[in-house]
Amino acid sequence: xxxxxxxxxxxxxxxxxxxxxxxxxxxxxxxxxxxxxxxxxxxxxxxxxxxxxxxxxxxxxxxxxxxxxxxxxxxxxxxxxxxxxxxxxxxxxxxxxxxxxxxxxxxxxxxxxxxxxxxxxxxxxxxxxxxxxxxxxxxxxxxxxxxxxxxxxxxxxxxxxxxxxxxxxxxxxxxxxxxxxxxxxxxxxxxxxxxxxxxxxxxxxxxxxxxxxxxxxxxxxxxxxxxxxxxxxxxxxxxxxxxxxx
Numbered sequence: 001x002x003x004x005x006x007x008x009x010x011x012x013x014x015x016x017x018x019x020x021x022x023x024x025x026x027x028x029x030x031x032x033x034x035x036x037x038x039x040x041x042x043x044x045x046x047x048x049x050x051x052x053x054x055x056x057x058x059x060x061x062x063x064x065x066x067x068x069x070x071x072x073x074x075x076x077x078x079x080x081x082x083x084x085x086x087x088x089x090x091x092x093x094x095x096x097x098x099x100x101x102x103x104x105x106x107x108x109x110x111x112x113x114x115x116x117x118x119x120x121x122x123x124x125x126x127x128x129x130x131x132x133x134x135x136x137x138x139x140x141x142x143x144x145x146x147x148x149x150x151x152x153x154x155x156x157x158x159x160x161x162x163x164x165x166x167x168x169x170x171x172x173x174x175x176x177x178x179x180x181x182x183x184x185x186x187x188x189x190x191x192x193x194x195x196x197x198x199x200x201x202x203x204x205x206x207x208x209x210x211x212x213x214x215x216x217x218x219x220x221x222x223x224x225x226x227x228x229x230x231x232x233x234x235x236x237x238x239x240x241x242x243x244x245x246x
Contacts, residue, residue: 026069030077034174038167047163051150060153062089063096070098071145072171074138080175081141081238082183082229085191088148091156099144101211102134115211115220120243123224129245136245145171147194169194176203181236183229187211187220204232 027035038044054061063070086100090110095103101113109117109132120126138144147168152158172195175182182203186192188210198205208223209215230240 026066026073028073028076031069031072031171034077035167035170038170043163043166047167050159050162054152060093062091062151062153063098067096067098068149071100071138071143074099074135075141075143077174077178079141080143080179080182081233082185082241083143083145083172083175084185085172085187085195086144086146087188087190088146088157088159089151091151091154091158093153096151097133098149099134099138100146102138102144103132105131105133107132111213112211112216115213115216119211119216119221119223120226122221123226124230124243126244131245134245137241137243140239140241142241143175147190165194172198179203181232181238183232185225185229188215204229 051061084100089096089098090103092107094107095110097104101110101116103110103113113132117126117128121128134142134144145168148157148159148162148164149168150159150164172184176198180202184195184198184203184205186195186205186207191210192207195205206223206225206228208225209219211220226241226243233240
C-alpha cells in the first residue's frame, strides 16, 4: 500500500514509471493509469489542501491516510465485477478502513452491516462470521466504494462537497464506459441518485432501500441481491462471488 495524500501516516512514496510526469499517488497500477490525471485537477488539489488543514487543526480524520484508497487498492479495475456503493466512511474510532459498509475486525458490527448479514442469511446459505470485515469480498472483485472517502471523527457527512463526489463519479464513469456486464448495487436514495447515469443496457443495476434500521424493513429485507448478483455473473460466464466471509 502506498502513501498518497499528505495526511498519510507513512511518508514513503512510490513512483509509477509508466506514468511519466505524474506525482506519486497511492493507487494500484490499474487504477493509477486511469485516474492519475484527476490528481492534477484543481478540485483535487483543493481537496488535498483541505485535508492537510484539517489535520493541522488537530482534527481526527478517518480512515487513516494509507487506507483512503483501500477500495481501489483491494479491487483492481480489471477484476471488478460488482460495485456496492456507500455514502461516507464510518466516523467512529477504529471503524473505517476504506471499504464501504466494512469495519475493522476488532470493532463492533454496525447496524446496517448486521442487516446486510440478515439478508444474506435469508437469501443464500450464509453463516454470521462474527466480525465486520468485508476484505474477502473485495479480493473477489466486489468494489466497496464510498462516494466520499474521508470523514471527521464523530461528524457524519463532514467532508461532503469537498471534491470526493466528483472523484468517485469518475471511477463509476470509467467502469460504466469501459466494462460490460457489471452489477451495481445501489442501496438507498443517495446511491441511486449517484448511479442515475449508469447504462442499464450494459450493466445490471439493483436498487432497494438502504440496509439502515430506519429503512431496511421498507424493501431491503427480501430484496435478495446476493443471489441475483451470482445468477447474473453465472449467466455471463463469470465467476460468482463467494459471499461467505471467513
